[in-house]
Amino acid sequence: MSSVFFSKFSNDMFRVNYMDMKKAIIGALLVLLPFIAFSQAASPKVSDLWESAGELYSKGNFSEALAQYQEIEKSGHTSEPLLYNIANCYFKEKQWGKSILYYERALKLNPGSNDTQNNLKLAKEFAIDKIEELPEFILRTWIRDVNYMLSSNEWTYISLLFFALTALLLLNFRYGPSSAVRKISFFASMFSLLVGIILTLFAWSQRSSYNRRDTAIVMMPVSTVRSSPDGSGNTLFILHEGTKVEMIEQLGSWKRIELADGRQGWIPAGDLEVI
Amino acid sequence: MINYLDKIKNSGVTRRLFLILGSFIAGVSLSAQTSLKVDAPRVVESGESFQVVFSVNAEPSSFNLPSITDFDLLAGPSQSRMSSTQIINGKRSESISISYTYVLAPRSEGKFTIPSATVVVDGKSYSSSPVTIEVVKGDGSAKSSESAQTATTVSSDDLFLKISLSKGRVVKGEHLIATVKLYTKVPIAGFEDVRFPSFNGFWSQEIDTPQNIEFVRESIDGKIYNSALLRRYMLLPQQSGTLTIDAAEMICQVQIRSAGGASRSLFDDFFDSYSTVRKRVSSTAVRVVVDPLPQGAPASFQGGVGEFTMNAKLSRDSINANEALSLIVNISGTGNINLIEAPKIAFPAGFEVYDTKISDNSSKGSRGATGSKQFEYPIIPRGPGEYTIPKVEFSFYDIAKKRYITLFSDDLNLKVGRDAGGGSVSQPGLSLGVNRQAVRSITEDIRYIHSGASRLKKGNLFFFASLFYFFAILMIISLYIFTEKILSKRVERNRDIAGVKNRRANKVARARLKNAETLLKQGIYMGFYEELHRALLGYVSDKLNLSLADLSRDKIREELVFKKVDFGQIEELLYLLEQCEYARYAPDPGGGEMDKNYTKAISLISEMEL
Numbered sequence: 001m002s003s004v005f006f007s008k009f010s011n012d013m014f015r016v017n018y019m020d021m022k023k024a025i026i027g028a029l030l031v032l033l034p035f036i037a038f039s040q041a042a043s044p045k046v047s048d049l050w051e052s053a054g055e056l057y058s059k060g061n062f063s064e065a066l067a068q069y070q071e072i073e074k075s076g077h078t079s080e081p082l083l084y085n086i087a088n089c090y091f092k093e094k095q096w097g098k099s100i101l102y103y104e105r106a107l108k109l110n111p112g113s114n115d116t117q118n119n120l121k122l123a124k125e126f127a128i129d130k131i132e133e134l135p136e137f138i139l140r141t142w143i144r145d146v147n148y149m150l151s152s153n154e155w156t157y158i159s160l161l162f163f164a165l166t167a168l169l170l171l172n173f174r175y176g177p178s179s180a181v182r183k184i185s186f187f188a189s190m191f192s193l194l195v196g197i198i199l200t201l202f203a204w205s206q207r208s209s210y211n212r213r214d215t216a217i218v219m220m221p222v223s224t225v226r227s228s229p230d231g232s233g234n235t236l237f238i239l240h241e242g243t244k245v246e247m248i249e250q251l252g253s254w255k256r257i258e259l260a261d262g263r264q265g266w267i268p269a270g271d272l273e274v275i
Numbered sequence: 276m277i278n279y280l281d282k283i284k285n286s287g288v289t290r291r292l293f294l295i296l297g298s299f300i301a302g303v304s305l306s307a308q309t310s311l312k313v314d315a316p317r318v319v320e321s322g323e324s325f326q327v328v329f330s331v332n333a334e335p336s337s338f339n340l341p342s343i344t345d346f347d348l349l350a351g352p353s354q355s356r357m358s359s360t361q362i363i364n365g366k367r368s369e370s371i372s373i374s375y376t377y378v379l380a381p382r383s384e385g386k387f388t389i390p391s392a393t394v395v396v397d398g399k400s401y402s403s404s405p406v407t408i409e410v411v412k413g414d415g416s417a418k419s420s421e422s423a424q425t426a427t428t429v430s431s432d433d434l435f436l437k438i439s440l441s442k443g444r445v446v447k448g449e450h451l452i453a454t455v456k457l458y459t460k461v462p463i464a465g466f467e468d469v470r471f472p473s474f475n476g477f478w479s480q481e482i483d484t485p486q487n488i489e490f491v492r493e494s495i496d497g498k499i500y501n502s503a504l505l506r507r508y509m510l511l512p513q514q515s516g517t518l519t520i521d522a523a524e525m526i527c528q529v530q531i532r533s534a535g536g537a538s539r540s541l542f543d544d545f546f547d548s549y550s551t552v553r554k555r556v557s558s559t560a561v562r563v564v565v566d567p568l569p570q571g572a573p574a575s576f577q578g579g580v581g582e583f584t585m586n587a588k589l590s591r592d593s594i595n596a597n598e599a600l601s602l603i604v605n606i607s608g609t610g611n612i613n614l615i616e617a618p619k620i621a622f623p624a625g626f627e628v629y630d631t632k633i634s635d636n637s638s639k640g641s642r643g644a645t646g647s648k649q650f651e652y653p654i655i656p657r658g659p660g661e662y663t664i665p666k667v668e669f670s671f672y673d674i675a676k677k678r679y680i681t682l683f684s685d686d687l688n689l690k691v692g693r694d695a696g697g698g699s700v701s702q703p704g705l706s707l708g709v710n711r712q713a714v715r716s717i718t719e720d721i722r723y724i725h726s727g728a729s730r731l732k733k734g735n736l737f738f739f740a741s742l743f744y745f746f747a748i749l750m751i752i753s754l755y756i757f758t759e760k761i762l763s764k765r766v767e768r769n770r771d772i773a774g775v776k777n778r779r780a781n782k783v784a785r786a787r788l789k790n791a792e793t794l795l796k797q798g799i800y801m802g803f804y805e806e807l808h809r810a811l812l813g814y815v816s817d818k819l820n821l822s823l824a825d826l827s828r829d830k831i832r833e834e835l836v837f838k839k840v841d842f843g844q845i846e847e848l849l850y851l852l853e854q855c856e857y858a859r860y861a862p863d864p865g866g867g868e869m870d871k872n873y874t875k876a877i878s879l880i881s882e883m884e885l
Contacts (some may be wrong), residue, residue: 050729057724076733081725088724109736119721156739160747167755175762203739210737 046072050082057085062092080109080151084116091119096126097241101217104244104275108210111148127242133260152206155199162196165189216257216272218243225265229254236265245272309333311394313403318492318499321381321410324349327389329403330374335394338375345387346379346408381410411494433460436505436523436558438472444564447515448580448611449674450643451563452482453508455523457556458493458500464528464551471506476518476565478511478614482639509639511611515567524557568672573681575618579671581610581643587667587684596659596694601632602687604667607647610674612637617650618669623662629653656691663688784880787814788873795873800863807876808855811848814880828852840883847879 053068066089072082087102103120107113150158169189176182218239226233229251239245245257248264255269315327329340329352340352352375361368381387386409393402434457441452455471457463466488490501505523512518528551568580587604594600606615617631632653637646656662667684738744785792787810794803816823819834828849835845854872863869 046731047729050731054724054726058726072731077731078736079730079732081727081729082731085724088721091721115722115725122719122721153738156737156744160744160751163748163751167751170755171758171762174759175766200739203737207737207739 046075046077053085057089057092062089065089066093078109080106080113080116083109084113084119087116087123088119091123094126096123097217097219099123100127100242100244101219101273101275104215104217108275110151111206112150124242128240129243131243131260134262147202147205150202152203152210155203155206159196159199159203162192162199166193166196213274214247216245216247216255216274218245218267218271219273220271223267223271225257225267227265229256229266233266237263239267244275247272247274309396309399309401311392311401311403313389313392313406315389315406315408316492317407318409318411318494319381320499321384321412324378324380327377327379327406328374329392329394330372331394331396331401332370332372333396334371335373335396336398337395339393339395340375341390341392343377343379343389346381346389348377349380350378351376381408384410384412386410409494411497411499434458434463434527434529434554434556436525436556438520438523438558438561440520440561440563442563444566445512446566446580446672446674447512447568448578448614448672449512450581450611451510451512453479453510453520453561454504455506455508455558457488457503457505457525457527458495459490459503459527460498460500462530464530467526467528467553469505469523469525471523472521474508474510474520476512476514477520478513478611479508480613480639482507482509509643510563511614512563512565515565518563518565520561520563522557522560524555527554527556528552529554569678571679572672573668573670573679575668575681576670576672576679577616577618579606579610579612579615579669580674581608581612581671582673582675583608583610583612583615583669583671583682585667585669585682585684587687589664589687589689592688593690593692594656595692596656598695599653599655600689602652602654602664602667604650604652604669604684605647606650606669609643609645610671612644612646612648613639615648615671617652618667620652620667621665622652622654623664625656625658625660626662627655627657629655656689659691659693661688661690781877781881784814784877787811787880788876791873791876795869800869801859803869803873804855804858807872808852808859811852811855811876811880815848818883844879844883847875848883851876851879 049068049072053065053072056062056065056068066086069082069086069089073086083102083106087099087106090096090099090102100120100123103116103123106116107120110116147155166189169185169192172185173182173189176185218241221241223239225236225239227236228234243259245259245267248256248258250256250269251266253269254266255272256264257267257272258264309332311329311331313327313329316325319325327343331338355374355376356371357374358369358371361370375392386407389406389408391402391405393400395401437456437458439454439456441454442449445451453472453474484506485504488503488505490503493500493502531550531552583606585604585606587602589600589602591600602620604618604620606612613635617633622628630653632651634649634651635646637644637648639645664687666686668681670679670681672678673680735741788807791803791806791810794806812823812826815821815831815835816826819831819838821830821834831852832845832849835848836842851872
């Protein structure tokens, strides 16, 4: 008697559940759609500039192409392709320092970009200073490599998908047809929540490293690094155009910097350009 | 030697030198070839008397002397004869020289020619070449040469070195000839400490290095000097700009008459009247303007300047793999041919190329280097096939046309057959199959710009932590809560419906069996079963929508099975109906039989109702 009762009940329940979930998914997609395509289209003038600059570059007229790209940049628009293209123009114009600066900026927006990494490596061949980087904990490198496989925005979209999946699995856990299904649903939902949180952390760390702006490129052909933030300090070492430094603090028009090999010193702020 | 002696003998100024040396070396050797020579100064001063000597080194049968019309014949022709006999290691040789000497004086200034003389020796006739003599005005030094020799000092006017260049302005790589000459009016006994210029900025080569110093009369600014060629160089400028050739230097031993008193005897005069003075002479530095080669040199230009032709050929047209052949490029012409480098040839991949063998067959002269240069490229093709060696390209700068010229050879085709030896391949592991190679990067360049979607955006570039992001998170949470609410409500309601149905089914059953219940309480056995039977049949007829008349056991079973009522319930119902029918004719068995059947009927109806 009770089995008849239960089977009738659960049949009913499943039908209701399934229909509601379908509705929920469609609803979620409808709501998310504008966010997935959330980057607003650039104004026609800017996209014209983009097209013509690309054409100029293909004809080998790098300086004019650069001027047009810079105009786009001045209008307040930014994107990883724009920064990458500007860097390419600088490279072709043999302005290695600027080229490295823009490749680094493009990398900040999308650290996983293969093209940018490749070109940055080539541009760095022209930088005079060769700095031995301190070895890093291997796990850190691995995590960073995984993190930099996709850009911040891509991680964010994927994390949202995982959160939605977590919600669905939780619903299944609550109203699942059998206890086995419910059990599996619970663990799956916890796992998906964990993945979502990790991906969110990836997205967050990329964004925060972009916003931190604590690295800079030396733009002067020769720049003296001193032991104190004034012109009278002892000369510690000399940096050349294109070298990447980390900025620690600022005092007046002097910046305290640290090289990748751990050496520190003070450099005139005007010699640097922040990435 | 003869030539040298004759030159000195006729130089006039160095006659003393001849007197000293002549007695020792006269007739030491004579050439066996019969020849007729004429000796005359090239330059004379007007009023000066000079000698013209025709000499033949054999006994002539007849001698035809030219008629000299442009000069005054002062004396001659006087014949002199010289013969010598030599015995060296028992070998005897004789030589003879017969000379006819004219003493002439010029009539006027200008250039005059002494026609050729003819001599017949052993029936064969020989003739001398005509000689041109220039008569200059002169300062009388030649005439009073004796007095010049008496000077006790030597001025720089009397003795100097000079470097003369064939061209003062050249392009880089164009040849020029530098001649170092000594000019003197005084007798010279010898040289010391000769220093020639180092020719910085030039590639230099001596093209004329006389073994003997020969003095020739030459007029410079109307003055007559005895000049001697010391060195001649071919120079190839290696850099552009104004290049300076530094001075040549030497120390001359000049013979001057010692300033003796009047008491000198004849013997003094003969033996001791001359002393040797060392005099340092140097030339002035000379400048050469070297123009750079014009812009726009072809890629294959390697510094060749002049005029050249080129041909290239393979030593064989067909060959087996792993056999050697060579590509021979021959460049010939005039110019700095000795500095030409091997043309660069892009051999096809799979050719092993060895060091180029260069052979230079050029000779240097006053026209620069002339001749040919051969480049031999030894090659070994490693794989069979038909190969085309690209055109050999050679560029040079043509001085006359003032432009670059590029020469091309024909395409060189080579058929390479299979390796005949079969196994002398350099890679022992790869005797079969193709020679695999890694893809080599020619140059590295940055990757091309992104030309697709610009993805340009203003303001915040990150979706993460943007307003939309939080909105999306909120959306997910609220959708979850919303769905959860709906679902839980549904479940709740479903649970209610079951309860209501249950209650209603009980109610129906109780209503149907209401009469039966009262009869049960009154204990009326027959009435109870009658009522129960009627109620059950009524219920079934209502449930199945059939009239009471149509109801039979089989019909009820059939319809209920069709309605998917539980099999046990059907059997129970039918059993109950049967019990009711039996009870009408059978006495009451007593006990709780009536109660039992009543509750059974109620539960049956309730369950079937759901």
